[in-house]
Amino acid sequence: MKIDFAKLTYQYNLYKNEIDKAIQHVLNHGKYIMGPEINELEEKLCEFTSAKNAITCASGTDALLLAMMALDIKPGDEIITTPFTFIATAETIALLGAKPVFVDIDEKTYNIDVSKIEEKITSKTKGIISVSLYGQPSDLDAINEIAKKYNLFHIVDGAQSFGATYKGKAEVHYCDIYTTSFFPAKPLGCYGDGGAVLTNNDELAEKIKMLRVHGQNKRYNHKYIGINARMDTIQATILNIKLRHYPEDLKKRQQIAEKYTELLNSSTHPLILPFTKDDRTSAWAQYSIRVKNRDEIQAKLKEKGIPTAIHYPMPLHLQECFKYLGYKEGDFPVAERVSKEIISLPMNPYLSDEEIEYIKEALIGDK
Template structure:
């Protein structure tokens, strides 16, 4: 049996007629940049996030960069980030001229460990970027308390977490801003790059709207150094078709996660299945387990037709590009341990139970040897 990591073809076939009609509408109107489809998506995603403003941008990485710039982060500042995350989290910080300050994770959730934040704060600290990794929100109460105490911004990296909840609160409700990615593999995915920032702040929203169009308002009058990062109409039209299905897809992902956890706990003692905080609504962008002999298991599964991914094999604090920051192996032990043990199994709403049973049977077969 072949089990892909992700299969978007069935989803497309279900929505094909609506998507083609929406794209034809964009072509017929010939309004391609910041038009009605973008405005509709911005409004709907902001309301979905429980906030006042949505700012459509070119991708999730730009969402982070523009948020940082909107919060006044710049040359000589420091921003606290987890090391166990996709490069864009820290890359966006570095591109503002600020320094990423890496801290360790909670080994149960893979999210930033709030107990490590305060010790990392200096007079240069301007923001914290909690990453809601794999679809589960970080411990936001603790993070908000620290941020208020030190008067620093919170930029939620929610690239993997649209629709997730923390104690009934949505992504974006507790941070200064929150950043979404609509990369095709995300829970709400476009057919190319796309992203969005959401916020409750009127002033920062307006500032970020200006930044995304070369810092100009009105056109050709430039007040800040911005750049070109706009969500285009074609991607917005596709996302508007997909968006009403997001909650159903999240529930299906949670159902698949429950299947995996039940099957694995019944058959494979070597595997540590995902931990979900009881106050969280986890949307399972990824179903990530911890295992011994991770690389050997991945190779075995590949030989047997099962696709997997390792998010992430090398922590950011040990990446060559950040070598000058002076971090060494052993500095963030939980992060480094996760990089050696974490592996993500196939996860998408259309995943079949028999596919999951096959995946688990092959994992069990590997450890039985």
């Protein structure tokens, strides 16, 4: 058996007629940048999340950049975040001349350890970026309490969590700005790069709309220094189709995660399985387990036609590009330990019971 990690082609074939027709419609009208499908998608994103505003953009990275630009982040400002995430979270902070200040992670959820945030706050701290790693929200209420106490903003980097909930609601309702990514392999992905910024703050939303088009408030009039961060219309029309099917995809992801957990829990093999807190749901961007002998496990699964991935093999504080921050090995022991043990198994809405059983057998055999 050969297993496809994300089954993107399989999904395209499921919706092929709808998607092809929608793309052809864009090709026919020729409005490839900021065409009518962009506005349609933004309205649908608001409807899906109950957010007041959704602004599409060219990538999840641009979404983070736009969020911080809208909040007037300047050189020398400090922003607290996690070292166990994709580099875009901290890279965008650095791009604006601000300083990423890292806080270790919770050993069970792999999200930022809220109990360690307050000790890192200084007079230069302007905000907190929490990351909903692998699709599960952080402890948003607790983060907001700290943010309110110190007059800080809170951005949720939800690049992996679109569709997740916290206490029954979308994450956008627990932060100043929520950002997400529509990279093809995300739970809701387009066929290239894409992202969105969601907020209930109308003033911030208007500013973000201008910032994504070179700070322009009307043609050739520029209120702000901005960037070119527009989503192209073809990506929007693809997402409009996929969003129709997304609630069902989320249900299937949850069922597959439960099936994995049920099968792997039945083993005495020393695996650490994903943990989701009771007051939230995960979008299950990944199903990531921890093992002590990762290289051996990865090689064994590869031999049996089972792809795996490592999200993420090196915490950000140890990356060469952040050497100037002065961190060293041992500064964030939980993130460092998890990065050496984490491994993601195939996860998509279309994994069959037979495939999951096959992965389980390859991973732990009859133990």
